[in-house]
Amino acid sequence: MAMASVRAAEDPVSSVQRSLRHLGFYYAEPTGKVDEETRSAIKRFQIRNDLKITGETDIETLQALTRAAAANPRPIDTTAPAPSVRERAAGTEIGDREFLQTLRASDDSHAPVDAPVRPAPIAEPPPPAQPPSPPQPRTVARPARPPSPPDRPSDELPPAKAAGFVQNYLRAAQGPRPDEEISFFADHVDYFDSGRVPRRFVAQDQISYYRRWPNREFTLVGAPQVVSSDGHRATVRFRMRYKVSNGPDRASGITENVLRLQQEDDRLKIIGIQERKTRD
Secondary structure (H helix, E strand, C coil), X not given: CCCCCCCCCCCHHHHHHHHHHHCCCCCCCCCCCCCHHHHHHHHHHHHHCCCCCCCCCCHHHHHHHHHHHHCCCCCCCCCCCCCCHHHHHHHCCCCHHHHHHHHHHHCCCCXXXXXXXXXXXXXXXXXXXXXXXXXXXXXXXXXCCCCCCCCCCCCCCXXXXXXXXXXXXXXXXXXXCHHHHHCCEEEEEEECCCCEEEHHHHHHHHHHHHHHCCEEEEEEEEEEEEXXXXXXXXXXXXXXXXXXXXXXXXXXXXXEEEEEEEEECCEEEEEEEEEEECCC
């Protein structure tokens, strides 16, 4: 019997999980319960098959799942270690529309990530010239105080600060200790396709990623762009070249990344992270 067939003797959720696992979208053992891992797997399948991204098994998704599993009868290597959430995100190549749709869905409090950087405010025209004042008694003039440089708007994250944060984050991410990278994250994070998770989830996933790829190199491609900023939060977009290896196993490419940052005391913390592999 084909893997995609919905068997009467099997729980429908387990059948969906087995089909998703067969196709490489679900990485756990079937449980028969619709949990966050199952919803994330459904979203990954919907993204790759140009379906509406809901995380739910609607009729269109079930039909596409049945067709895809029937067309891919190869067995699954269940002994292979499951990749981390971070690794799966970096290895998924999706189009601009799906990537931006995912980012907008995870951040409804900021401008769209494809919006231009906010331009500087336009200066008001000078007031019309006033008629000359009548002569005044002569007094000793004090030296004029040089004008102060205009302050940067308080609701905007300086690009230099954003760039420095990204560089420090990437430097920590290629170091030997995962806790150095984990310290950049807030207590709760919108983490790739896993939704909002606590930092301990991020820690577990990062440890898994470090074990999978003990040698890592990350390099910025161009300057980070501050997409939006409101004083306490900001969205930063950047491209990164990665090279990772583990013995003979190697992977490399360029990813586009979006970090959502929040000011906590005197430090910036990551409250959201998205990544996709580019096609160039």
